[in-house]
Amino acid sequence: MSRRRPVYVAVGIRASIDRVWELTQDATHHARWDARFSRITPTEPLAGGGTRFRYERRFPGGIISGSGATIGERTRPDGTRTSALRFDADGRMSPLGAGRGYWRYVPHDGQTVFLTGYDYEPAWGRLPDLLVRPLVAWVTAWSFDRLRIWAETGTPPERWPLASVLAFWRPERPRAQRCERHPARRDVMGEAPATLRGLVQP
Numbered sequence: 001m002s003r004r005r006p007v008y009v010a011v012g013i014r015a016s017i018d019r020v021w022e023l024t025q026d027a028t029h030h031a032r033w034d035a036r037f038s039r040i041t042p043t044e045p046l047a048g049g050g051t052r053f054r055y056e057r058r059f060p061g062g063i064i065s066g067s068g069a070t071i072g073e074r075t076r077p078d079g080t081r082t083s084a085l086r087f088d089a090d091g092r093m094s095p096l097g098a099g100r101g102y103w104r105y106v107p108h109d110g111q112t113v114f115l116t117g118y119d120y121e122p123a124w125g126r127l128p129d130l131l132v133r134p135l136v137a138w139v140t141a142w143s144f145d146r147l148r149i150w151a152e153t154g155t156p157p158e159r160w161p162l163a164s165v166l167a168f169w170r171p172e173r174p175r176a177q178r179c180e181r182h183p184a185r186r187d188v189m190g191e192a193p194a195t196l197r198g199l200v201q202p
Contacts, residue, residue, distance in 0.1 A: 004122075004129075006188040007101075007137045010115035010180040011144040015151035017105050020112045021081060023151055024103065025072060027053065033147040033157040035139050038063075046071065046200060055087070057094075064094040067202035071195050081105040084196035089123065095132045097121035100199075102192045114144065115180075117188040141176035149174060 013020055023029045027040040038058040042051045050071030057064040066089035073082045083103040089096055101118025122129035142165070146157050149172070164173045185191065 004119060004133070006117050006119035007133065007140060008115070008117050008181060008183045008188045009137065009141045009144050010113055010183075011141075011148050011178065012108070012111045012113050013148045013151050014111045017081060017107055017112045019151055020105055020114055020147075021074065023147060024114070025083065033150055034143045035146070035162055036136075036143065050199065052202065062093060065090045066094065069200050069202045071199055073193060073195060079107055082193040082195065084193055084199050085118070086196075086199050086202050087120075088202050092123060095122065095124045095128060096136065097123035098201075100189075100192075100196060102196055104191075104193075114147070116140065116144075117183070117191060119189055137181060138176050141179040141181055142174055145176065145178045146174040148178070 023033065027042055031037045031040045036057060037055050039056045041054045043054055044052045046052060046069060050069060053068050053070065055066055055068060066087055068085060068087035070083060070085045072084075076082070082105070084100075085102065086098075086100045087096075088098040097120055099118055099120030101116060104113075104115050106113040106115070122132065124132065142162075146160050149155050149160065150157050160174050164170065167173050183191075
């Protein structure tokens with residue numbers, strides 16, 4: 001994975017860290033704002049903390065599904081929070097193979113900076129991933145802005161389906177461009193929390 005550029009997205013949210021944590025750590029809430037998923041279902045707790053889960057992404061003509069494992073840190077000495085993740089898709093329908101990533105929650109200037117870094121094996125090969133990876137990064141950023149709108153205004157994410165990307169006359173719509181997608185440091189996965197190293201495979 002080190003030869004590829006991991007996905008990185010960050011957004012500032014004018015909401016408390018507790019609110020952002022609630023909307024991202026609850027599996028039902030997560031599937032509502034994150035366009036990468038249609039359903040996320042916790043399946044069993046992990047020894048020592050964390051949870052296994054199943055996920056689905058429905059689209060016309062099929063379903064992409066897979067398994068994952070995640071663990072969160074709600075209390076850290078510096079006031080930040082983290083969540084680590086490993087995932088793997090079922091079969092070859094998904095262009096994303098086995099992957100790993102993290103979320104960080106950073107209080108800053110009266111807002112919560114919510115950021116992610118993740119990488120995955122290209123299940124369809126390197127050449128198709130030249131198109132897939134930028135698209136996945138864009139969907140991640142668009143979803144983060146949809147989360148921001150929900151946390152800041154209370155507007156349900158269902159108000160903004162993916163088709164709203166075309167609603168150019170609605171400046172308040174979610175926009176991937178509002179997110180930072182170029183990290184200050186190149187080693188995105190080097191910023192992962194220590195919990196990721198010990199997290200079991202899904």
